[in-house]
Amino acid sequence: MNERETFFLRLIRENDASLRRLCRIYAPDADRRRDLYQEILVNLWRGLPGYRGDSRPGTWLYRVALNTALAFRRDGKWGREIPVAPSDLYRRDEKAQPAGSAERLQAVERLYTAIGELPDSDKALVLLYLDDVSYREMGEIMGFSESNVGVRLHRIRKRLGDRLTEGAA
Amino acid sequence: MNLDELKDSWQADAPGPEPGHRNEEETMQAIRLQAKRFDRKLRIRDWLETTAALVVVAIFAAVLPSMNWLARAGLGLVIAACFFIAWRLHATRRCRQAVGADRPVAEVLAAEVRRIDDQIGLLESVLWWYILPIALGCVMAVAGMRGLGWFTLGYAGLVIALGAFIYWLNQRAVRAGLKPRRRELVRMLEADRGTRTGGESE
Numbered sequence: 001m002n003e004r005e006t007f008f009l010r011l012i013r014e015n016d017a018s019l020r021r022l023c024r025i026y027a028p029d030a031d032r033r034r035d036l037y038q039e040i041l042v043n044l045w046r047g048l049p050g051y052r053g054d055s056r057p058g059t060w061l062y063r064v065a066l067n068t069a070l071a072f073r074r075d076g077k078w079g080r081e082i083p084v085a086p087s088d089l090y091r092r093d094e095k096a097q098p099a100g101s102a103e104r105l106q107a108v109e110r111l112y113t114a115i116g117e118l119p120d121s122d123k124a125l126v127l128l129y130l131d132d133v134s135y136r137e138m139g140e141i142m143g144f145s146e147s148n149v150g151v152r153l154h155r156i157r158k159r160l161g162d163r164l165t166e167g168a169a
Numbered sequence: 170m171n172l173d174e175l176k177d178s179w180q181a182d183a184p185g186p187e188p189g190h191r192n193e194e195e196t197m198q199a200i201r202l203q204a205k206r207f208d209r210k211l212r213i214r215d216w217l218e219t220t221a222a223l224v225v226v227a228i229f230a231a232v233l234p235s236m237n238w239l240a241r242a243g244l245g246l247v248i249a250a251c252f253f254i255a256w257r258l259h260a261t262r263r264c265r266q267a268v269g270a271d272r273p274v275a276e277v278l279a280a281e282v283r284r285i286d287d288q289i290g291l292l293e294s295v296l297w298w299y300i301l302p303i304a305l306g307c308v309m310a311v312a313g314m315r316g317l318g319w320f321t322l323g324y325a326g327l328v329i330a331l332g333a334f335i336y337w338l339n340q341r342a343v344r345a346g347l348k349p350r351r352r353e354l355v356r357m358l359e360a361d362r363g364t365r366t367g368g369e370s371e
Contacts, residue, residue, distance in 0.1 A: 001197070009193050021182070041196070042203045047271050060271055067270040067277045074281070074350055104178040111175050121357050124274065129172070130179045143273025161171045 008048055012041065015061055018131050025115055025123050026069040040068045055140060062133070062141045066124050073120065107164075114163040122156050129153055218258065222251045240313025246306030254299055261287050278354055285351045292339040292347070300332040 001009075012019070019040060020033075027033040044064050051060055115126050121142070128138045138149045229244040236244070268280035291298075308325045315321050 005197055009197065012196075013193075017180075017182075021179075038199075038203065041200050042207065043270055045200045046204050046207070047269060050269060050271065063273060064270045066274050067272075070274065070278070071270075071281075074353070104181070107175055108178050108182045111172075111179065119357065121274065121278075126172075130176055132176070132180070141273060143275030157172045164171075164175075 004048055008045060011044070011057055011061055015058065018062075018127075019065055021131075022065055022069060022127055024112060025127055026073060026120075036069060036072050039072060040065045043068045056137070058133075059137055059140050062128065066141065070120055070124075110164055111160070114160050117163070118156065118159075122152070125149065125152055126156055126160065129157075218255060222255045225251050236310075237313050240310045243306045243309025243311075243313055246302055246309065250299070250302035250306060253302070257291070257298060261291060275358065278358055282351060282354050282358065285347050285354070289343055289347050289351070292343045295339045296332075296336055300335055304328045304332045 019037065023033040023037045023040070027036045044061065047064055051057075055063075115123055118126065124142065125138060128141060133141070135146045135149045135153075138144070139146045142149065144152070226248050229248050233241055233244055268277055270277065272280075308321070308328055311324050312321045315324075
């Protein structure tokens with residue numbers, strides 16, 4: 001395995017869960033999630049020779065992944081929106097789930113549903129926020145200023161908070 | 170319940186491998202194969218477009234000397250149109266490739282809007298740079314070869330009908346595909362600008 005492949009595989013391994021959550025947000029069912037996931041990997045691989053290290057590998061990965069996901073939706077690689085149903089979830093790695101997590105899992109499901117109702121660019125910001133990406137890095141990924149990220153996230157968090165409270169009631 | 174309370178649960182949620190999940194070596198092989206297929210598809214598309222234009226030019230250029238002035242003028246127009254069409258498509262595509270997927274999302278969206286504007290411009294003016302020169306050239310060539318009789322009139326009618334159909338298809342693609350897609354992109358970009366304005370006033 002050469003240097004490029006080693007770097008690529010390490011990058012995917014370190015960010016695999018984030019990429020899968022991203023696919024879950026932007027693709028409505030398992031088949032299209034798999035297609036999107038593969039398309040992201042192919043675009044990352046094809047774009048790797050152009051990566052000069054002027055941003056963090058994670059920043060670069062999020063940019064490629066989000067641009068691929070948004071293009072995937074724009075290009076109409078699926079015809080209609082299908083709401084995410086509990087039966088249509090990723091097969092989870094049960095060992096990775098903390099003990100007594102049924103309630104947490106339900107809360108995460110509600111969160112996915114609420115995120116699914118947001119506009120595409122807001123989905124991206126929430127994903128980055130939940131993945132603990134800094135405002136500065138979110139700005140670099142999205143092409144917004146840091147203050148703009150803050151303002152947007154404030155509104156999105158409020159909207160999602162209201163939605164989650166309604167859902168829990 | 171707020172978003173911060175769910176952060177840990179979100180990060181602990183590790184969607185497992187999907188059916189058909191491969192190990193790393195298999196994944197690498199599949200990615201290399203798909204990337205190669207993608208590049209080959211692009212090369213074949215470019216090669217086909219260029220070859221088709223060259224074949225048309227070669228055939229027409231070969232029969233050109235034996236024809237009268239009207240047929241020559243018609244085929245000359247078709248040859249010139251072929252070169253122009255190939256150049257215009259190539260130029261538009263090169264413009265489209267200027268922004269890579271590793272640029273910030275807003276930059277890619279803005280580039281996508283410009284690309285769609287280019288495509289809309291191309292399709293809306295398709296009558297002038299694609300349909301009319303080819304159709305006029307073909308009708309002139311047939312008129313030069315067969316004279317101004319019923320055959321030529323019928324041929325002209327067929328060419329006009331075909332040209333009208335191609336024009337309609339292109340305008341439908343603009344209305345049903347490109348303009349809605351452009352609106353969606355502009356909405357996303359304007360949401361960003363609106364937030365900036367809102368952010369400054371807050």
